[in-house]
Amino acid sequence: FKKVEIKNLTKIFIxxxxxxxxxxxxxxxxxxxxxxxxxGPSGCGKTTMLRMxxxxxxxxxxxxxxxxxxxxxxxxxxxxxxxxxxxxALFPHMNVFDNIAYGLKVQKRPKAEINERVEKIxxxxxxxxxxxxVPSQMSGxxxxxxxxxxxxIMNSGVLLFDEPLSNLDAKLRLHMRDEIRKLQKEVGITSxxxxxxQAEAMSLxxxxxxxxxxxxMQVGSPIEIYQRPNSEFVAKFIGRANILxxxxxxxxGNSATINIFGHExxxxxxxxxxxxxxxxxxRPETIKFDKKTHEGTVLKSVFMGENHEYxxxxxxxxxxxxxxxxxxxxxxxxxxxxxxTFDHEALxxxxxx
Ligand code: ADP
Ligand code: MG
Numbered sequence: 001f002k003k004v005e006i007k008n009l010t011k012i013f014i015x016x017x018x019x020x021x022x023x024x025x026x027x028x029x030x031x032x033x034x035x036x037x038x039x040g041p042s043g044c045g046k047t048t049m050l051r052m053x054x055x056x057x058x059x060x061x062x063x064x065x066x067x068x069x070x071x072x073x074x075x076x077x078x079x080x081x082x083x084x085x086x087x088x089a090l091f092p093h094m095n096v097f098d099n100i101a102y103g104l105k106v107q108k109r110p111k112a113e114i115n116e117r118v119e120k121i122x123x124x125x126x127x128x129x130x131x132x133x134v135p136s137q138m139s140g141x142x143x144x145x146x147x148x149x150x151x152x153i154m155n156s157g158v159l160l161f162d163e164p165l166s167n168l169d170a171k172l173r174l175h176m177r178d179e180i181r182k183l184q185k186e187v188g189i190t191s192x193x194x195x196x197x198q199a200e201a202m203s204l205x206x207x208x209x210x211x212x213x214x215x216x217m218q219v220g221s222p223i224e225i226y227q228r229p230n231s232e233f234v235a236k237f238i239g240r241a242n243i244l245x246x247x248x249x250x251x252x253g254n255s256a257t258i259n260i261f262g263h264e265x266x267x268x269x270x271x272x273x274x275x276x277x278x279x280x281x282x283r284p285e286t287i288k289f290d291k292k293t294h295e296g297t298v299l300k301s302v303f304m305g306e307n308h309e310y311x312x313x314x315x316x317x318x319x320x321x322x323x324x325x326x327x328x329x330x331x332x333x334x335x336x337x338x339x340x341t342f343d344h345e346a347l348x349x350x351x352x353x
Pocket of ligand 1: 013014016020021022040041042043044045046047048049
């Protein structure tokens with residue numbers, strides 16, 4: 001399976017007097033066999049990026065290497081990529097078997113080979129029983145599996161997905177997510193998956209690429225992105241986050257303390273030994289309620305079953321906090337005072353310089 005390298009990739013769309021920089025000078029390396037999600041809000045350039053990889057869109061400038069070959073100006077069939085689309089893009093008049101076989105027929109493969117490969121993929125996807133159905137006789141989830149099978153059968157070096165699950169209902173989406181991940185692990189194919197759904201990106205990826213306005217904001221494993229976001233944008237795009245103003249005070253050696261609401265917490269990061277104002281990311285679920293280091297007033301108190309959500313006002317700032325496994329006696333109502341403390345291990349500094 002193939003490595004993908006993107007260098008200085010830019011796409012500018014010009015329509016009339018308007019110029020849109022959909023992808024802005026991107027660099028990205030994807031290792032063979034890796035599952036990478038491009039994640040970002042609508043309009044940030046994800047689809048454009050994927051279409052340039054597939055060959056449906058010509059880059060304005062830059063290079064795309066797929067397994068050491070620069071494919072930026074090759075047609076889609078010469079790139080060794082296969083794509084799974086949001087709207088399935090199946091041929092409505094063809095049955096499942098013929099839809100899946102289509103690409104191999106175009107390649108003029110021998111009939112026996114085509115039959116064998118389609119049978120094999122139908123089995124892999126547990127769709128043997130659907131071979132003679134046409135798309136209109138199937139649910140959205142089944143159609144998307146056919147579209148996935150149709151991409152997989154080409155034995156390409158790279159599989160591209162553009163929001164393949166966004167037309168499915170929530171429950172089926174979860175199921176298909178697991179199925180895609182399992183299949184990808186089994187087959188081992190390099191995969192690039194576009195989504196605006198952060199839970200999808202977190203659960204599928206080896207590596208998440210966070211995009212905004214055509215640019216990459218951060219690249220990292222789901223844990224890195226969640227626990228050590230490099231900006232307020234990333235922190236808030238991936239999950240919920242409190243961004244607190246704090247003062248970082250260096251100590252002797254390589255350590256420092258962070259002063260939040262007048263209390264000093266030890267810090268692992270000393271940011272070059274300079275005392276400065278910093279932004280601290282605090283995830284709501286890392287706040288603890290067993291010690292009263294700080295006190296605030298409950299503005300919102302919502303029981304959600306597996307957890308309880310609060311908004312707490314402290315010194316004019318509003319803090320989101322989540323209590324997991326809530327019991328009646330621990331729960332505070334709106335207007336009550338509540339004590340809490342931050343977990344210093346979970347405090348993350350954003351270095352704004
Ligand atoms: P995403 O998939 O992240 O929602 P897109 O890649 O579809 O974003 O779009 C990125 C930007 O490029 C948007 O501002 C969009 O309007 C613009 N854009 C996309 N395709 C075209 C096109 N064919 N012509 C003009 N502008 C386009
Ligand atoms: Mg899109």
